[in-house]
Amino acid sequence: MNNFDKPSVLVIEDEAPIRRFLKLTLSDHGYSFHEALNAREGLSKIASEQPSLVILDLGLPDMDGIELTREIREWSKVPIIVLSAREQEKDKVLALDAGADDYLTKPFGVQELLARARVAIRHAAKSPPQADSIVTFGQVKIDFGKRLVTFNDTELHLTPNEFKLLAALVRHAGRVITHTQLLREIWGSEYTDETHYLRVYMAQLRRKLETDPAQPRHLITEPGVGYKLKLD
Numbered sequence: 373m374n375n376f377d378k379p380s381v382l383v384i385e386d387e388a389p390i391r392r393f394l395k396l397t398l399s400d401h402g403y404s405f406h407e408a409l410n411a412r413e414g415l416s417k418i419a420s421e422q423p424s425l426v427i428l429d430l431g432l433p434d435m436d437g438i439e440l441t442r443e444i445r446e447w448s449k450v451p452i453i454v455l456s457a458r459e460q461e462k463d464k465v466l467a468l469d470a471g472a473d474d475y476l477t478k479p480f481g482v483q484e485l486l487a488r489a490r491v492a493i494r495h496a497a498k499s500p501p502q503a504d505s506i507v508t509f510g511q512v513k514i515d516f517g518k519r520l521v522t523f524n525d526t527e528l529h530l531t532p533n534e535f536k537l538l539a540a541l542v543r544h545a546g547r548v549i550t551h552t553q554l555l556r557e558i559w560g561s562e563y564t565d566e567t568h569y570l571r572v573y574m575a576q577l578r579r580k581l582e583t584d585p586a587q588p589r590h591l592i593t594e595p596g597v598g599y600k601l602k603l604d
């Protein structure tokens with residue numbers, strides 16, 4: 373990516389109306405636009421165009437979008453947003469597990485598209501939080517260097533697993549992290565079916581970190597997919 377140019381988006385999608393919509397919207401909002409009609413062309417354009425963001429459809433004529441995501445991740449860290457149809461709920465989760473950063477469910481609107489694109493590109497430009505970095509949201513302040521979490525300037529006690537869960541959410545802030553990813557990161561890959569662990573720990577975190585735990589503003593549930601930390 374050349375930071376002095378406008379960010380470029382590569383759209384890999386076989387449906388012409390969706391490509392047109394994306395081209396119009398993204399070009400209108402300061403992105404340079406590239407397109408590929410299938411996975412093979414997409415892979416070669418990621419290499420040649422070095423886009424700032426890839427938007428890829430899960431239903432491509434020549435390759436499964438999940439498989440394509442996995443292949444891209446073998447050699448590229450480019451942010452990936454997958455496009456899924458309503459009936460591809462399960463595929464969208466698999467795509468996130470394969471390394472996609474976010475998803476859009478068709479049909480989606482202009483504002484949603486632009487917001488997701490901004491978050492994905494911004495996140496890719498930032499290095500992961502350093503050991504001494506401080507993250508704040510709502511009334512919460514996390515000092516990773518000191519392993520210290522405060523709510524309204526009052527120190528909170530978090531258990532080691534609560535802290536790990538919070539740290540994982542911070543690393544993915546603004547984006548969905550799937551149940552499988554969280555379980556693997558915190559408990560290990562033999563626990564990836566134990567989604568009830570997450571429900572329990574998320575409830576605990578919300579009680580400690582949300583002003584109104586019943587109406588969370590930051591620790592958000594993405595039904596059927598996972599969780600997301602909203603910093604603002």
Ligand code: CA
Binds near residue numbers: 386429
């Ligand atoms: Ca398609």
